[in-house]
Amino acid sequence: MIDLPGRPDFWNIGYPLFGALVYLAIPISLGVISYGIIRRVKLWKIGLGKSERLHLDKRIYRFVRELMFGVVTHKNFIRKKHVYPGIMHFLIFWGFSILFVATVVAALEFNFYRYFGAMFPTAYIRVEMGFIWDIFGGVLASIGVGMAAWRRYVIRPPRLNTMLDDNFILATLITLLASGFVLEGLRIASTELNPSSHLYSPSSALWSPVGWVIAKFLIFSGIPNTLLELSHKFFWWSHAGIFTIAIVYAAVKFSQIFHMIISPLNIFFRSFxxxxxxxxxxxxxxxxxxxxxxxxxxxxxxxxxxxxxxxxxxxxxxxxxxxxxxxxxxxxxxxxxxxxxxxxxxxxxxxxxxxxxxxxxxxxxxxxxxxxxxxxxxxxxxxxxxxxxxxxxxxxxxxxLPKPAQSALNNIEQRGHPWVGTEHDRLSWMDGLDVKIFADYPETEILFWVGCTGSMTDRGIETTKSMVSVLNKAGIDFAVLGGEESCTGDPARRMGNEYLFQVQAKKNIVTLDKFNIKKIITTCPHCFNTIKNEYPQLGGSYQIEHYTSFVNKLVQTGKLNPHALLEQKKITYHDSCYLGRHNGLISEPRKIISSIPNLNFVEIRNNKDQGFCCGAGGGRMWMEESGQKVNHKRVDDFLKTDADTMVVSCGFCIQMMEEGISAAGQSDKKNAIDLLTLIDKST
Ligand code: SF4
Ligand code: SF4
Structure with missing residues (x-):
């Protein structure tokens, strides 16, 4: 028996005979974990090797940053609406991590002392450390696992899809924690709280509060000491056995628990x-x-x-x-x-x-x-x-692919835009307006990219005209491409026609480069996203701004001075996915709204980066929809607010919201308006 302060290692088990067998669990665990991962890596290697470049330095920086701020705080888990599962995962993750550290530290303390005759630094406060392992390890993990079981079997949220593997993992964690605590209680009852034991030390026992309570209960129950020791032996081997069997099962079945290893790998290797x-x-x-x-x-x-x-x-x-x-x-x-x-x-x-x-x-x-x-x-x-x-x-x-989607793609191929049957062309919206064409004014600094929706649909044209009006009021010198503008290719790419996307993108890049265009502004979030994020893949890099960010700067620098609207409005704002979530334009539209004096603003549910799609993204603007419509569900959110106006900043969203309001029979009381139109009216 090794004479370290406090709890004796391998008490009642013996060492090296029997006790040292537990160290076999380490190579067995490492071996089966490696086996499980190697089998999987072989599968992954069948996939395409070609992917984006590794950029190891950037990956390490990103991973460490996320590890520090993400894993430590679990901020990704504890997000709005996910507080319960977030806290649950936090407790399980940190509880078991602390228990793992406790096991490693105990092994180091024991082996340092036994084989080197030296005290591992933590050995001096070994007794007191028991409190940390007990409360911050065992108790936190138990609360987390208890919350998981409650959620899975009592609350049963619809998104949980319980499989046999989930039951096995949960049962294993519960058994490991319970057997660990009982084991501790049996040891304390037989030693630190047993006056006839040479290890008798009631003050040390108090540093392991949960074990102390269990020990008190066992003593109170009058269980004889021989039975306590026998039970301790049984629980000790059961605890070690369950752990080893669980690891082997997880590796052979490649259980969900392996996400502990694969998820960090995915976070590390994911795309930039x-x-x-x-x-x-x-x-x-x-x-x-x-x-x-x-x-x-x-x-x-x-x-x-x-x-x-x-x-x-x-x-x-x-x-x-x-x-x-x-x-x-x-x-x-x-x-x-x-x-x-x-x-x-x-x-x-x-x-x-x-x-x-x-x-x-x-x-x-x-x-x-x-x-x-x-x-x-x-x-x-x-x-x-x-x-x-x-x-x-x-x-x-x-x-x-769905027929209407095919028609839209054919239209892009033949006419350079997806709006089948429109009576407009790239120039008709300019009738009666004094708008410069880039070919005639190649020195113009800013290109206003109008987009197909902005020039081919009635609703889009209204917004385009508001944009022209606002730019003129702010004294911005701009020009448009007119007939030389063509679809960015966004719908084609999202409908899977990568070939057509690349044809469109390359054609536009040639045009933009011909005029040496450096600065682009647009009203369309989809054109904005494609030119900003996807054209660089094909060699076209431009400084592009969506109007929400450009107009916000005009307001903040005093080039636009909004005044009160004639009628006081209560409004809400619907975030376009391609502005808010994909490109982080969340505060800009809200700042524009707050610059208009007599607007009463309320947030709609599902807002900002958690906005709810209008139903038109991913090329779905040009597909039939059966059952409940996505835009109708979004309008339900709007109708639950007491706002009378829903402000949007996307040519798709405005069409979808107006249709939804009309379908709900609310057109006489509620309306949707583009933010540009609102700012135009107020300046
Ligand atoms: S992909 Fe898997 S891990 Fe990610 S949110 Fe969906 S279910 Fe969860
Ligand atoms: S529609 Fe569903 S699957 Fe598609 S991007 Fe949105 S959340 Fe993901």
Whole structure:
């Protein structure tokens, strides 16, 4: 027996005989964990090697920063609406981390003393440290695990999809914690609280409060000492055995618990792309097939991301498609891909088709690319990448896409815009306005990119005219491309026609470079996102601003001085996904609103970076929608506020909101207006 202060190691077990056997758990655990991971890495390696560059230094910096601010505080977990599961995960993570440290420290203290005759620094306060392990380790972990069990079996939120594996993990954690505490109680009852023991020390026992309470109870129950010692032996081996069996099970089954290892890997290796920026497709000439037909067409990073998923269901909960009863659940997409990856024989699995078998076409076309799933995912999986990869296959290889979407794509190909049947052209909105064309004034500093919606739809034209009026009032010198402007390619890319996107993008880049354009402003969040985030992939880098940021600067610098509107309005603001969540333009529109004196502003639910899509993103503007409509659900949010006006800053959103207000029979009381029109009226 080693004579360290406080709790004797291997008491009642013996050392080295028997006791040292527990150290076998270390190589067994490391071995089976490595086995589990190596098996998986082999699967990931079947995926495409080509991916974006590694940039190891940037990755390490990002990872360490996120580790410090993200993991320590769990801020990604404890977000609005996710406080309970966030706190639960925080307690489980930190409780078990502290218990793990306690085990390592105990082993170091013991072996330092035994084999080097030296005291490990913590050995001097070994007794007092028991309080930290007991309360901050065991108790916190127990509360967390208790909350998890309560949530999974009593609250049962719809987003939780309990599988056998989840039950096994939870049962194992509960058993490990309970056996650990009972073990401690049995030891204390037999030694520190047993006057006949040479280890009798009631004051030391108090430093392990939970063990002390259990020990008191055992003593009070009158259990004889021999039975206490026998039970201690039994619980000691059970505790070690359960731990080892759990690790072996997790490795062989590649259980969800492996997310503890794969999730940090995914966070480390994930793309640097902005959530609104879709993956670039390699040169068309070098590709044998387009998009993802089978697993081997995904990158290794995507295959790894399938394994990183914790099945938490947060993405499903925020998905507007799922909330309106569409068949798409981003959680299920990722989980189905993960399950598919496990099918044997592997050779066949990795070549078998995904679309229509593993993931249905309806699921693939339901996505709005709103990015709510990416934003909420605690392990930073990009579900949209997977969906778009499959869309690319369906569109480019199978020509299998919804008919109205195909018509919009044909229209882009033939006329350079997706608005089939419009009576407008790129110039007609300018009738009666004095607007410069860049070709005639090539020295103009600022290009106003009007966009297809801004020039081809009646509602969009109103906003475009407001923009011209506001720019003129602020004395901004600008010009437009007129007939030389063409669709940015945003709808084509989001509908999976990467080829058409690249044709459009390259054509526009040639035009922009021809005029040596440096500064662009636009009213369209989709054009803004595409030019800002996606054109650089093809060599076009421009300084572009959405009007919410440009006009806000005009207001803040006094170039625009809003005055009170004739009628007092109570308003709310709907965040466009491609402005707020994807590009962080959240405070700018609110600052413009607050600059107008007599507006009474209220926030709508699902706002800012947690905004709810209008239903038109991801090319869905040009697709039929069955069942409850996404825009109707968003208008429900609006009707729950007491605002009479919903302010928007996107040409798609305004159309969707007006249709929703009309469908709800509220057009006489409520309305939607573009922020530009509002600022135009007030200046
Ligand atoms: S991008 Fe939006 S619509 Fe698509 S899966 Fe994610 S949350 Fe759902
Ligand atoms: S993809 Fe992310 S948010 Fe969705 S279930 Fe998996 S871990 Fe949770």
């Amino acid at each position: 792309r902005n959530s609104g920026e879709l993956k670039n497709m390699e040169s068309f000439e070098s590709l044998e097939s387009f998009g993802a037909r089978s697993l081997k067409d995904f990158s290794w990073r995507e295959l790894m991301a399938f394994d990183a998923c914790t099945n938490c269901g947060r993405c499903q909960e925020v998905c507007p498609a799922w909330q309106t009863k569409k068949p798409l659940s981003p959680r299920k997409v990722i989980q189905d891909m993960r399950k598919h990856m496990e099918n044997q024989p592997l050779e066949k699995t990795f070549k078998s088709p995904i679309a229509k078998t593993v993931i249905s076409e309806e699921v693939v076309w339901s996505c709005l690319t709103c990015g709510a799933c990416i934003d909420i995912c605690p392990v930073k999986i990009n579900q949209v990448d997977t969906i778009i990869d499959i869309r690319r296959f369906l569109t480019l290889e199978e020509a299998s």
